[in-house]
Amino acid sequence: MTITKAAEADKLELKVAGRLDTSTAPQLEKELSESLTGVKELVMDFQDLEYISSAGLRVLLSAQKIMNRQGSMKVTGVNEIVMEIFEVTGFSDILTIA
């Protein structure tokens, strides 16, 4: 998994590519805990995300809870296979998917 970061004022965009699983989720979790302070608008670009497991969902849910308090979070570029996982787990209702 690779994370590409683009920050501008209080807007943060994270492009997550590859596999978001038990092995790689801690990396994203760390990135978020270090970068979310003062962020009002978070965009997660999943265009190149190939795989997500419950470990990845956990990080997304934590991020969503934080952003509910301090601003907004949006997920973009979700492919069909990842979308299906969001749907069966109810995450398609929790996340704002554009």
Add this chain to the structure above:
Amino acid sequence: MREISGEVRDGSVFLRLSGRIDSGNSAEAEKEIFRITEEAPSGPVEIDAEELEYISSAGLRVLLRLRRKHPKIRICNVSSEIYEIFDMTGFTQMMQVDKAYRVVSVEGCEEIGRGANGTIYRIDMDNVVKVYNNADALEEIQHEREVARTALVLGIPTAISYDVVRVGESYGSVFELLNARSFSKILATEPEKMDWCVKEYVELLKKIHGTEVPEGELPDIRETVISWGEFMQDYLPEEAGKKLLAMIKAVPEDHHMIHGDYHTKNVELTDSEVLLIDMDTLAVGHPVFELASMFNAYIGYSELDPSIILKFQGFDHETAKTFWEKTLALYLGTEDPEKIRSVEDKARIVGYTRMIRRSIRRGGLTNETGKAEIAHWTEELLELLARTDSLVFFPFELEAAADRAQLQAVTEFVDGHLEAAGCPARAQMQIGVAVEEIFINIASYAYGEGSGRARIRVEAFGDHAVITLTDSGVAYDPLAKEDPDTALAAEQRPIGGLGIFMAKKMMDEIRYERKDGCNILTMIKRY
């Protein structure tokens, strides 16, 4: 009377039945039969039924009464129609009933296959006959029919013979094989289809090896191979011989099917499907024994004389080598040359053992060609024995420490097998999710604070995959856990608790079993 004639010779009764025997004449027939048998009141009876056209239950009852006095009865030259009556009424179980055989000539017929105990010829567009080497092959034919039936019932695509015929001095069994071409022929005439052949060939092989056989239905090849190992004790240096036998004995019992003679002449492409033929060597056992005979077929037998393969398979040594290497890589689901080599080494040990024994038993030590072969094979075998400690490998199974750090190895192993079997990307990802969730669950909880191991088995087929995860930790049924409420809003959703639920949702079938101190989770995904 006309229908019954016969005589007694050397204490045996010979009877000839003809025409119809039914309630109209059975009483008279019985009287006549017992008049003839008087001279040998309990001697063996041989009944020639060549002229018999019909026998009703009244006639059958006469035979039953005859059997009370003459326990040994053989009926021969029975026509197919009459045989059916004997078979349906259970007489074929009570006495020896031998069919009259149609005579078939194979002169000028195309040879389409050759196995350990017979040769297969095409007799017309739709039919082939397997002619047995052994002149007294009726028992073998019966055996092959039974094992083919066993295989068919277990889901292996094969042809079952529908008739037994006489071919010269031998017997043959006839199969329907519509428009079939062997893989050998395809490889010989259309080399561009190599990869397609490998794929189909490996898929069928995995299907065979993934088929569990109820105990006792097929012979266990391990016992045969142990006898080869015992034979070799006189022909190898003491230490090497002991090591060989110990290694064979250390191969665990395995109730999965193996074909025993799985080479490209025994795999046929028909209009609609790929069929397995020549089933007489069918057995159960570890796949290393199958790979051994495959190695021999493609490489071993022609190692010293590459022209042998051309004569046997119709394609050249290079084609055989490429086919074998591609097959092994796809079967093992890896491109790693070291892994492939290590499995091939194990197969070669069994393969050389078999060839050396076979050659010695056929007088190989008494002629120059044989001696050269045996010396070469023995040299290879000794070299392999010096650097190999086990014949066991797990083709579809990975054993790993039950530790999160192993997740990547597990994922790569599973993906490799699924990809090799042509599993679609979507199903592959879903299986990946389920495997990850269950594996992480095992890694986190199965062994508490301690550590242990987990086994992941992948059986991938054309339209579905079966994944089994096993651990020997505390008994725990993850499926018993209540599903999370996926309708809750973000603030109410607990972090976590989704893994098992996702595994369930991703798979078509998932079941848990606690057996022999192990947690076994079996998951099926169709695609």
